[in-house]
Amino acid sequence: MAASGGATASEGTPRRDFLNLVTASFAAVGVGAVAWPFIASMQPARDVLALASTDVDLAPIAAGQAITVMWRGKPIFVRSRTPQEIEAARAAPLSELKDPATDQSRIQRDPWLIVIGICTHLGCVPLGQKPTDPRGDYGGWFCPCHGSHYDTSGRIRKGPAPLNLAVPPYAFTSDTKIRIG
Amino acid sequence: MSIGLHNSDIPNPVLRWIDQRMPVFTMMQKEYGSFPTPRNFNYFWNFGALAMVNLVIMIATGVFLAMHYTPHTSMAFDSVERIMRDVNYGWLLRYVHANGASMFFIVVYVHIWRGMYYGSYKAPRELLWMLGVVIFLLMMATAFMGYVLPWGQMSFWGATVITNLFSAFPVVGEWIVQLLWGGFSVDNPTLNRFFALHYLLPFVIVGVVFLHVVALHITGSNNPLGIEPKGPQDTLPFHPYYTAKDSFGLVIYFIVFAVLVFFAPNYLGHPDNYIPANPLVTPAHIVPEWYFLPFYAILRAVPDKLGGVLLMFGSIAVLFVLPWLDGSPVRSMRFRPIARIAFLLWTVAFFVLLYCGGKPAEEPYVTISRIAAAYYFAYFLVILPLLARLEKPLPLPESIARAVLGGGPLPGGAAAKPMEKA
Ligand code: HEM
Ligand code: FES
Numbered sequence: 079m080a081a082s083g084g085a086t087a088s089e090g091t092p093r094r095d096f097l098n099l100v101t102a103s104f105a106a107v108g109v110g111a112v113a114w115p116f117i118a119s120m121q122p123a124r125d126v127l128a129l130a131s132t133d134v135d136l137a138p139i140a141a142g143q144a145i146t147v148m149w150r151g152k153p154i155f156v157r158s159r160t161p162q163e164i165e166a167a168r169a170a171p172l173s174e175l176k177d178p179a180t181d182q183s184r185i186q187r188d189p190w191l192i193v194i195g196i197c198t199h200l201g202c203v204p205l206g207q208k209p210t211d212p213r214g215d216y217g218g219w220f221c222p223c224h225g226s227h228y229d230t231s232g233r234i235r236k237g238p239a240p241l242n243l244a245v246p247p248y249a250f251t252s253d254t255k256i257r258i259g
Numbered sequence: 260m261s262i263g264l265h266n267s268d269i270p271n272p273v274l275r276w277i278d279q280r281m282p283v284f285t286m287m288q289k290e291y292g293s294f295p296t297p298r299n300f301n302y303f304w305n306f307g308a309l310a311m312v313n314l315v316i317m318i319a320t321g322v323f324l325a326m327h328y329t330p331h332t333s334m335a336f337d338s339v340e341r342i343m344r345d346v347n348y349g350w351l352l353r354y355v356h357a358n359g360a361s362m363f364f365i366v367v368y369v370h371i372w373r374g375m376y377y378g379s380y381k382a383p384r385e386l387l388w389m390l391g392v393v394i395f396l397l398m399m400a401t402a403f404m405g406y407v408l409p410w411g412q413m414s415f416w417g418a419t420v421i422t423n424l425f426s427a428f429p430v431v432g433e434w435i436v437q438l439l440w441g442g443f444s445v446d447n448p449t450l451n452r453f454f455a456l457h458y459l460l461p462f463v464i465v466g467v468v469f470l471h472v473v474a475l476h477i478t479g480s481n482n483p484l485g486i487e488p489k490g491p492q493d494t495l496p497f498h499p500y501y502t503a504k505d506s507f508g509l510v511i512y513f514i515v516f517a518v519l520v521f522f523a524p525n526y527l528g529h530p531d532n533y534i535p536a537n538p539l540v541t542p543a544h545i546v547p548e549w550y551f552l553p554f555y556a557i558l559r560a561v562p563d564k565l566g567g568v569l570l571m572f573g574s575i576a577v578l579f580v581l582p583w584l585d586g587s588p589v590r591s592m593r594f595r596p597i598a599r600i601a602f603l604l605w606t607v608a609f610f611v612l613l614y615c616g617g618k619p620a621e622e623p624y625v626t627i628s629r630i631a632a633a634y635y636f637a638y639f640l641v642i643l644p645l646l647a648r649l650e651k652p653l654p655l656p657e658s659i660a661r662a663v664l665g666g667g668p669l670p671g672g673a674a675a676k677p678m679e680k681a
Contacts, residue, residue, distance in 0.1 A: 118348050119323055119347050120323075120326065121347055123327070123346040
């Protein structure tokens with residue numbers, strides 16, 4: 079639209095160019111300003127954000143057991159690890175890890191490991207929550223989609239996933255309760 | 260027609276490569292760049308472009324509203340409130356959509372008025388005009404069904420009253436009403452289909468607008484003098500002259516729109532629509548949206564169910580045959596001293612109907628509506644056909660260029676010549 083509109087006199091040309099540029103810039107700013115509310119409206123609404131925390135009672139979970147809770151529509155793995163599992167996690171040398179992180183950096187209080195149960199490869203939910211599930215070569219979780227193995231700290235050890243299972247933000251609200259989010 | 264690459268003169272090589280295979284750039288250049296446009300447009304000629312922009316705004320805001328809206332009787336109202344309170348900028352999307360419907364009707368009413376004042380409906384633009392009336396009908400259907408979606412009291416009772424109009428028709432009436440409802444009253448099936456159709460019809464409008472523009476670009480635009488351009492001296496290329504003029508009008512339009520949205524977003528709405536629909540209680544005073552009021556007044560002016568409905572539909576149907584009711588070869592009312600006054604009175608009648616339609620169905624409004632409705636129809640069915648024979652038009656200018664660049668009508672000569680076949 080803003081193509082030069084037939085200025086014949088040569089001194090008129092720079093002024094015409096200037097006007098075209100100013101017009102086009104204003105149009106671009108205007109379009110951006112208008113587009114923003116549309117794009118923003120697709121982001122989570124306030125009621126969605128308000129549902130963004132989940133309380134979990136840890137008391138009923140026995141050692142070696144795991145439960146899955148929902149937080150922001152995602153599965154959260156809450157696992158009460160046995161001393162052997164904790165030891166296995168801490169014994170693994172960092173140099174062997176694809177996404178190096180110590181076990182201590184991934185937990186707040188023993189024996190609790192709390193991670194987002196979504197494979198960092200392409201988003202499947204790994205197996206290993208139920209006692210009958212396969213837990214992979216490292217005793218943590220096994221993602222059946224493309225074969226990623228996670229250890230007892232939820233760290234990626236083998237397979238295509240690039241990162242460890244993420245740790246969600248959470249806090250202990252009492253000795254046996256946590257709030258995720 | 261020859262087959263093979265289009266002979267393109269687009270300078271940019273990439274665009275030319277596309278243009279040779281699919282000459283859309285040549286087409287845009289021809290239809291919106293160099294398109295010869297009468298040089299004497301006034302601001303009334305902005306309103307077609309404004310309507311186009313308005314349609315785009317309605318579709319854009321509508322699609323984004325639909326991402327958050329739930330077409331179910333138990334959730335629709337709350338989902339709209341959620342849009343207002345929780346969705347980011349949801350209030351803006353909704354207020355732009357709701358007030359956009361009002362702006363759309365303002366723009367289209369001015370656009371239609373322009374066509375009637377300057378005789379744009381006359382040959383050779385009859386089909387162009389009729390396509391316009393089709394767009395107007397589709398807009399009314401779309402806006403009506405949109406107003407049902409928030410499922411407030413006015414939504415529900417508006418839907419009940421308007422769908423019941425069809426029950427006035429003998430034999431098929433009840434059947435049609437049930438078909439519209441998908442049940443035995445306005446209820447969830449009705450809301451569901453209204454949402455589907457409300458989503459669909461705007462795209463049908465886009466299609467008819469396209470045909471409207473195709474027809475326009477065959478006959479070319481009319482102009483305030485109502486005479487055809489006779490050569491290049493009478494026209495200007497659309498770009499930059501009318502792109503610039505349209506842009507200026509667009510800025511004014513956006514200012515008015517913004518004032519409505521940001522300072523009076525509920526001014527044109529009805530507070531009862533913020534009460535959830537209740538099938539057991541009718542609000543004391545139900546009125547349609549302002550843009551339907553003239554037709555609503557005609558409906559209520561007739562003390563007979565079928566008669567009122569027929570007259571209401573007739574008030575729009577008559578527009579379809581307007582090109583044949585007005586046989587005068589002179590288009591612009593500028594040169595029709597009597598028809599001009601008759602048409603301005605028609606405009607007054609339209610506003611009187613609009614006013615009365617919003618008032619309760621009691622005296623004096625009923626009598627006033629009757630007089631105004633009678634004049635509304637008399638203008639089309641009696642006055643225009645008679646004036647086509649009886650009125651002596653003023654002399655037409657010899658050409659657009661002569662009229663706007665000085666000179667005016669040739670003294671004596673033009674008036675003595677037989678009336679120009681405009
Ligand atoms: C010809 C263009 C259109 C017109 C004249 C129109 C008109 C309306 C009107 C009058 C309302 C009621 C506003 C209110 O009081 O809240 C409405 C609501 C709605 N419209 Fe449209 N609309 C158009 C296009 C669209 C399109 C293309 C969509 C896309 C799906 C859409 C989706 C909606 C939705 C979801 C609502 C309910 C939310 C609300 O009430 O604000 N509309 N429309
Ligand atoms: S998604 Fe888990 S391995 Fe691919």
